Amino acid sequence: MAVKSVIEAVREAIREEMERDSKVFVIGEDVGIRGGVFLATQGLAEEFGNNRVIDAPLAEASIMGIALGAAFRGMRPIPEVQFSDFVWPSVNQLIGEAARTCYGTNGAVPVPMVIRMPYGGGIRGGLFHSQNVETHFFHTPGLKVVAPCTPYDAKGLLKSAIRDNNPVVFLEHKKTYRLVRGEVPDEEYTLPIGKADVKRQGSNLTVVSYGLTLHYCLEAAEELAAEGVDVEVLDLRTLSPLDTATILESVKKTGRLAVVHEDNITGGVGAEVAALAAGQAFEYLDAPIARICGPDVPTMPFAQTLEDAYMPTSDKIAEGLRRLAAY
Amino acid sequence: MAVKSVIEAVREAIREEMERDSKVFVIGEDVGIRGGVFLATQGLAEEFGNNRVIDAPLAEASIMGIALGAAFRGMRPIPEVQFSDFVWPSVNQLIGEAARTCYGTNGAVPVPMVIRMPYGGGIRGGLFHSQNVETHFFHTPGLKVVAPCTPYDAKGLLKSAIRDNNPVVFLEHKKTYRLVRGEVPDEEYTLPIGKADVKRQGSNLTVVSYGLTLHYCLEAAEELAAEGVDVEVLDLRTLSPLDTATILESVKKTGRLAVVHEDNITGGVGAEVAALAAGQAFEYLDAPIARICGPDVPTMPFAQTLEDAYMPTSDKIAEGLRRLAAY
Amino acid sequence: MPRKPTTRTRANSSNGANSQAKLPKGLKASDLVDYYTRLVQARSLDERIWMLNRLGKVPIAASSQGHEAAQLGSLLAAEKDGDCFLFPYYRDLALKVAAGLSPVQVMMSFMGKAGDPYSHGRQFPLQGADLPHKIIQISNVVAAGLTQSVGYALACRMAGDETVVLVYFGDGATSQGETHEAMNFASIHKLPVIFICENNRYAISTPQSAQMVVEEVASRAASYGFPGFTVDGMDLIQCYEATREAITHARAQGPVLLEMMVKRFMSHTTDDDDRRYRPEGEVERARERDPVITFARTLIEEGMLTQKMVDEIAAETLRSTDEATDVADVSSPPDASNLHDSVYSP
Amino acid sequence: MPRKPTTRTRANSSNGANSQAKLPKGLKASDLVDYYTRLVQARSLDERIWMLNRLGKVPIAASSQGHEAAQLGSLLAAEKDGDCFLFPYYRDLALKVAAGLSPVQVMMSFMGKAGDPYSHGRQFPLQGADLPHKIIQISNVVAAGLTQSVGYALACRMAGDETVVLVYFGDGATSQGETHEAMNFASIHKLPVIFICENNRYAISTPQSAQMVVEEVASRAASYGFPGFTVDGMDLIQCYEATREAITHARAQGPVLLEMMVKRFMSHTTDDDDRRYRPEGEVERARERDPVITFARTLIEEGMLTQKMVDEIAAETLRSTDEATDVADVSSPPDASNLHDSVYSP
């Protein structure tokens, strides 16, 4: 096992799958000679040629529509959206078309495609380079949504996503790209889409999160451990389909639930997790469900002070958990 | 007071506001001589001229972007999206730009615009003419979202939306257009955005809904009344900003909450309402929170059998409420 | 590929008879008779469907009446070529019927029955996919199919196929940004795509003059450095020939834009009433060049058909339509349990 | 308005000196000296900002070096006209600076301080609105400003204004569908919009050849029946003159597309490293026509400036830049409580 960064894990997954299956190809802005603005596809154009690593014109709707059309013909495209903030021009193809293709053809036309998007804030990206877009895809039946937070998960899940016969929105938190490092097996492996992962066992309360904030939850959990509160940290990893069984099991065990995410609180993924518990684990709940999430302002502003004020940090999370434990 | 249909109320509201304020104008596909495909703007081109009722080319992104740009200059545009299903090509302008304009200019550029959209199913519209799109806008800070279900509410809220200095997504359920009729005052009135309405008082349980299903909830409530269960029916009317005070008050009173909507259950508005109650009225809850919502399939199929199977009908709602009351 | 394409308008035969004196290249007389029969069958179904809507048995329909020569002429070229894939749009009823569906299948689709070959009753009629006949149309969202068709062509090239893709759309669709994006990408990669614009000069009620300043959609091909032609879309043989040439060009050199000038005989859909916005007499005048009539006339003039045969075809297709209506009417709708199937692919 | 527009390429002075022997129409010598000063100030700030990025004080910047002649030439025309409104894009640093901001304001914006005049530190530098100088740029989402600018022009007409709108974008933005939609709508309504494409032949790493097949973006104006011109974007006076003419045309007859051929001297942004994808020597060659140098040369040749004055301007602007840097550096960031303000307008 070698220690790798998230971006390295992503790159390896793409490379290995392109090698394994000639139907896999990459399309996006600056993915070729530039290797993508985050270098996720660095070296791939050299290795696989410009026919399999296609530098598209600056037009997201066409990138998505062309990838989708190629999937109809049995290819396995990996369109890259340069920043998730720029996905909007393309969502008619994604939410309107790709998500409903299998259903709208009664299963005749599967859509094996992975839409990769760097997302999230904390990198001084301001209003248009920090966006959390997961909820829109989470709320779209027909899409799968994956949001890993470690190199190990990123690689295993991306490989599974590429082999999946459905449109998978694959969300890579930009701040984790180089910041988060971890062991990645040398040998081939995949991880199942739709399975949450207990990143920390605990008995007093359950925190559900994903992406960058998962790491902050782990830090907060350590803080609380020092105070004698044993926190279970559950990493959703896949948002859709949601692993309801694992969530409910943990909540039933601890009786206390907090949901943490960077995305705006109202109507976010956390609302669904809370609703799930309030509907199906009601008898087990010993306290109100807490949500420690991004406030309802349009994502993270540019100034450091404002970005910090937006972000659910480990301190803010610890404070929320403390209150929940004390209820 | 005269009895009117929802579509008549909508038309009257637009007409009156256009008369009152020369800055108000309509832009959309076929809104002029055709009067819109649902005739919401019938007669307006004749009355106000083609400069204030603009037949746009078939290009939703430009309709939204042009309306937005006009709002920058102080106009009060009312862009119409012919069916909500066709909003996707335009959401970069709506979610990306309009919603963040005020915030991104620190308040210097307000966006007085109302985006009207016929939405929802039950009219044999199939996968691409039945869409519930509210959640995507509900989850976008900077937008307001209004979804009335009676002619009275539609008129009063639409007039307020037109006078509001923010982008308001105004959702008109297609099936209510001609089906739902009700009294509308002859004199001028407006209704406040952000206020839910208790459409039926009750003491045993609270049902929260909006749009077409609100009517089905009222029917179900009558059924349950006959069985001795006194149901309070709360019409959100405005989804964003959500009237959390009214919801919590009702839940605290009844101790039992069901949320009903046509939109897909996972991550829908109902999840937020449930999470709200589970977070802020936890001690008052006597039963698990129930959600009676559209299933997680891409909206309503075309065939009658499939459409019926999708729809939360009054029977399905009554059954859910019965179970909740019996808990 | 010419870098400075010119827009060529093919001869417009104003009397409605086809200008071809001999058999078009690559065709036998039997092909034309066959296509005439398909045309009449499509028209018969189309008329019946409209009637069934008024009877409450068909919730919605978009008619292809007046567009059939464009649809069938291009289809004939695709069929003769033998390696084409089609991305039609919602008005391509005649195309989809003529591509090989049985009248019963067509009626099943319009009535939302389980036998609907496109979507098993999930979608609007004849929308979804008919893979046996090499057709995909995921939605009726205007212009959404264009980039998809370009992606399909890209994939064919990657897979080593020689397939040419034909994608259909109306004049209204040219306003959508994605139309620009699709043509631009196809031109950069010289992909074998034929963009077929069935220009009836209306997007529902919106006349061409409110949609664009240019006279000919085909002229926009210049923005992408590929050829664009405007042809008489009421003339099946002209449409066949133009498409056949375009297929050859597309396979060798990349995209072509074919604008086929057609007339919409009916309201936009069964939900529309075009008397609100259409000048009186316009449809009547347009019907003088009804392809069902003019094509028959040509075939009779050329000695490929007799009036008697024409009458027999009319009778036979009507019988099929009747029968199909009856069969579909009593057939089963999809089972409610199907609602939950195929949201995801295994 | 000409229905068949032609693309006219204005004379390209290959030696970098401006070809104008006399004062351009409508200008005084002092205007040119003034604009030269603004140009030098903008360049000085631009260079400093890049340096401050390397020092960790500016998180991100897009440089306008190499684009300044296009930006300032068109700005000068707008200013002389007196009734223009601007929708710039993220690369229009020089334009925004020259439009009237103080160097301190500029530095505040780049450092994300409360004194940022565009967004109070919420957005990327110089993004948001500068209404006192008639500028709006809501986002840096490529091409999003185009339809907005068209809507703004529509509103001006509704309000009875004579305002002409100038909207700026790069070659990359021409691939976006919205660019097509914006131009199409503007042409139908003959709106007073000037589409200014600053063509540096790159969208980040993607060369023009991978973005489009046509040589000149300006040729696409033909698709919308309005005039399109390609001008030398390294020549401030030529850009002034072309824009001045375009303003007159736009006000009377509707849209114009001006393609200004420029060179991007720097990497795409401070986050980019163009050595990955740019041929060696390209930037060096491009810098031979650096507008800061060529414009000074012209003004000296024309006797409007002396070398001494040029040196003084350089020293003075540098002093302003130094001072601005220091002032901004110690100024306050926005208060954290501001996070929640202005999500909605009252």
Ligand SMILES: Cc1ncc(C[n+]2csc(CCOP(=O)(O)OP(=O)(O)O)c2C)c(N)n1
């Ligand atoms: C994106 C989108 N916007 C609006 C509609 C509603 N609509 C359906 S057809 C149509 C007009 C299309 O006109 P055109 O492309 O010329 O095709 P035609 O019907 O004339 O054959 C409109 C506005 C739609 N289906 N999709």
Ligand SMILES: Cc1ncc(C[n+]2csc(CCOP(=O)(O)OP(=O)(O)O)c2C)c(N)n1
């Ligand atoms: C919709 C969208 N997609 C992608 C990006 C990322 N991006 C920023 S600038 C740029 C290239 C723009 O090139 P061009 O329009 O030629 O302008 P230039 O930077 O060359 O001046 C890209 C891809 C973006 N900002 N917006």
Ligand SMILES: [Mg+2]
């Ligand atoms: Mg049309």
Ligand SMILES: [Mg+2]
């Ligand atoms: Mg460029």
